[in-house]
Amino acid sequence: MMEPNVPRPTKNVVIEGQFASGVLGTFRSVRGFATLQELALISTPYPMTTPLAGTAVQGHQRAIDPDHANAIKRYLQNGQLRFIPEVILSVRANFRDELDDQQRIIGIVSDDTPGLTVKRRFKSKNIATHQIIVDRERLPVLIEQEKRIRRIDGNHRLHLARELQAEATSPTKYLAPFCAILLAPPGDPNDDYVESMLFHTINSTALPLDSEHALQLVLGQQAGYRPTADEEFASSAPLHLTRLLKARMDAMPDAQQERLGPTPATVLHAAAQAMTASDPALTQSRQAMESFASGFSGGLTDVLAHLIAVHPGFCKADFFLELAALAWKDTRTDAGHDERVAQAVQTLDAMGRWLGRDGLDKVQTKRSLAQQLFEVFRAVRNRIPKRVFLSRWYPADADGEELRKAKLRKQMIDRTLEDLRGEGIELALDDPGTQTGGTFPIHRKLYEAIANNDIILLDLSGVRPNVLIEAGYALERHKRNRLLFLFQPTQATQNNLAFAAPPFDLTTFRYEPVADAAEIPDKLKPHLRAIWQEAMTGNA
Numbered sequence: 001m002m003e004p005n006v007p008r009p010t011k012n013v014v015i016e017g018q019f020a021s022g023v024l025g026t027f028r029s030v031r032g033f034a035t036l037q038e039l040a041l042i043s044t045p046y047p048m049t050t051p052l053a054g055t056a057v058q059g060h061q062r063a064i065d066p067d068h069a070n071a072i073k074r075y076l077q078n079g080q081l082r083f084i085p086e087v088i089l090s091v092r093a094n095f096r097d098e099l100d101d102q103q104r105i106i107g108i109v110s111d112d113t114p115g116l117t118v119k120r121r122f123k124s125k126n127i128a129t130h131q132i133i134v135d136r137e138r139l140p141v142l143i144e145q146e147k148r149i150r151r152i153d154g155n156h157r158l159h160l161a162r163e164l165q166a167e168a169t170s171p172t173k174y175l176a177p178f179c180a181i182l183l184a185p186p187g188d189p190n191d192d193y194v195e196s197m198l199f200h201t202i203n204s205t206a207l208p209l210d211s212e213h214a215l216q217l218v219l220g221q222q223a224g225y226r227p228t229a230d231e232e233f234a235s236s237a238p239l240h241l242t243r244l245l246k247a248r249m250d251a252m253p254d255a256q257q258e259r260l261g262p263t264p265a266t267v268l269h270a271a272a273q274a275m276t277a278s279d280p281a282l283t284q285s286r287q288a289m290e291s292f293a294s295g296f297s298g299g300l301t302d303v304l305a306h307l308i309a310v311h312p313g314f315c316k317a318d319f320f321l322e323l324a325a326l327a328w329k330d331t332r333t334d335a336g337h338d339e340r341v342a343q344a345v346q347t348l349d350a351m352g353r354w355l356g357r358d359g360l361d362k363v364q365t366k367r368s369l370a371q372q373l374f375e376v377f378r379a380v381r382n383r384i385p386k387r388v389f390l391s392r393w394y395p396a397d398a399d400g401e402e403l404r405k406a407k408l409r410k411q412m413i414d415r416t417l418e419d420l421r422g423e424g425i426e427l428a429l430d431d432p433g434t435q436t437g438g439t440f441p442i443h444r445k446l447y448e449a450i451a452n453n454d455i456i457l458l459d460l461s462g463v464r465p466n467v468l469i470e471a472g473y474a475l476e477r478h479k480r481n482r483l484l485f486l487f488q489p490t491q492a493t494q495n496n497l498a499f500a501a502p503p504f505d506l507t508t509f510r511y512e513p514v515a516d517a518a519e520i521p522d523k524l525k526p527h528l529r530a531i532w533q534e535a536m537t538g539n540a
Helices: 036-041 066-078 136-145 155-159 189-204 211-219 229-235 237-250 254-258 264-278 286-307 320-329 337-357 369-383 401-421 442-452 465-477 517-536
Strands: 012-023 027-035 087-092 096-099 105-113 116-120 129-135 149-153 175-183 387-391 428-430 455-459 483-487 510-513
Touching: 012 036, 012 105, 012 136, 012 175, 027 036, 036 087, 036 155, 036 175, 066 155, 066 229, 087 189, 129 136, 149 155, 149 189, 175 189, 211 237, 211 264, 229 237, 229 286, 237 254, 237 264, 237 286, 254 286, 264 320, 286 320, 286 337, 320 337, 387 401, 387 442, 387 465, 401 428, 401 455, 401 517, 442 465, 455 465, 455 517, 465 483, 483 517, 510 517
Parallel strands: 087 175, 387 428, 387 455, 455 483, 483 510
Antiparallel strands: 012 027, 012 129, 027 175, 087 149, 096 105, 105 116, 116 129
16 A cells, blocks of 8 residues: 555656767767656666677676665765765667757657657757656566666666655655757667767776865865764765864874875875775764874874884885774774874884885875886895805816715705705706816806896805805805805815815804715705795895
8 A cells, every 4th residue: 555645656757858869970969858767767878798708898887886786875875965866878779859840940850769758848949958758667678678768877876766755845856957869779788889989988087086086176175064073974984084083183283194105195195995895884883983183193103203213214105004003903992092003103114114115105195006016026025035056166086085075065966955845945956067068168157147147055065266256256246145155075085175174264254064975955954944034024
C-alpha cells in the first residue's frame, strides 16, 4: 500500500531540455535539468570489457569506486553548497530531423523504439524544448538489456542516486544539469567509437586543480561565510580535520611550520585523509576528531624534537606528516602523552632507518614514482657487493708443498663462498690468475678487475711482488672495510723465500693469519657476512 501524501509514479519518466543541432559543429544534443534520481533511473553504465585477441573493445565506463560513490552521496545529502557538473548521457536510437519551410532543422524525433521517445514539446518554430520520454514498464529492456541511454560522464554521481530520498520541503535539492548526446542505435560502430572518444576526452583533457590552491582557497575564507563546524564535518570529514590540524600548526613556531614545506595544506590534507580512512570512528564524531587533532598536534612537536637530529631528511619528506599521523594513531590511546610520544618515536625511528637505508626517505610525491624507484634500485644494486676479487700467489710445480697448500687455500675460499650462498649471500669469485690460453696485458686486466669488483681478498701468502702491487692499487680504489688480508706462513722453495709473517703492519685492516687452510672458512665468513650486512643496512 502506498504511503499517504506520497505521489504515485507516473507511467513515464520525462526529462526535458533545449535541443541544439551542430553543437561545436558535430553533435545533436538536449540539455536541461532533471533530478539525479530520474537520471539514474533511465540510464546505465556501459562498462568496458577487456577484448579477446583480435576483437574490438566494447563499452567505455570504468569500474565503480565504492568509497568515491559514497563520498558523493554524503556530499549530496549533507552539503550546504551542493553543485555538480553536467551529467553526460548518450541516447541511442533512430532519429529524424524536423525541418521548417526553409529546410532548417528545428527539432528531432525518435518514435520507432517502443518505450523511448524523443520529440519537440511544442509545435512552434521558435521553441526548441524537447522531451525524452521513457516508459517505466519498458525500463528493464530499454536500459539494462539494450542500453539505450548510457552514462558517459557522471557514473559515480548517479551510482547511488536512486537511494537519495526526495524531500517535500526541498523539491529541487537533487536537481542537476544534464546533456544528452543523440547518437545512432546500439551496435553502430561509428557512434560506439564516438562514445569512447567522448569519455576519453572528458576524463583526460581537464587540467587537475592543484590541491594546495584549492585547499587554501576553502580554508582561507572568513569564518562568517563558511559552513559551521558541524556542517563542514558532515559534508567532508577529511576537510574539517585538515582545518583543525592547520589551526594548530599555525600556532606552532615557524620552524615547525616550515617543516610542512611549500604545500602545507596539501600535506595536512593527506594526513587527514589517511586518518579518516584508517579510523572510521573519526568520521562519526566531531568530538572524537577534535580530541585526536589536539593530541596529535601536541604529540607531533615532541616527536619531532626527538627525531629531527637523527633523521633530518626523513622529517622533511613530503609524506612524513602522514606517517607520523599513522604512527600516532597506532599508539595506545590509554597511555599517557609521554608514553605515546615514545611509542611513536620508536616506530618512526625504525621506519626512518629502514627507508633511509635505501634512499626511500627522499622520495617526493610530485616526482615520477617510477623514476625515483628506479634510481633507488640502481643505488641499492650498486651498493650490495656481488663479486670478490682474489689476488694470490700461483706456485709452480717446482714449489712442491707450497703448490699443494695454495690449492687448499683456494678450495677453502671457494667453500667459504658456497657456505655463504646457503645463507642467501651471493658472492662470485673473480680469480684472474686461473685464466689460461694466449697472452694478454695482465696488468691492465688485473687493475680493471680490482676497480670493478666489490670486495678485494688479498692472500699475502708467499709475499709475491704482484700481489703487493695489487694490494697498493686496491688501497686507492676501495674503502678499508671492503679489503680482506689473508696470510699463511710459507717455506722456502726453488722460486720463493720463506716468510713467517707479512712484511708490513696490518693491524688497522681486516686481517686473518691462518696456520692451516682449513681455518679459512671460519675466519673469512664473519668478515664477508659483516660487509654484506653493512651494505644491506646502508652503513657501508
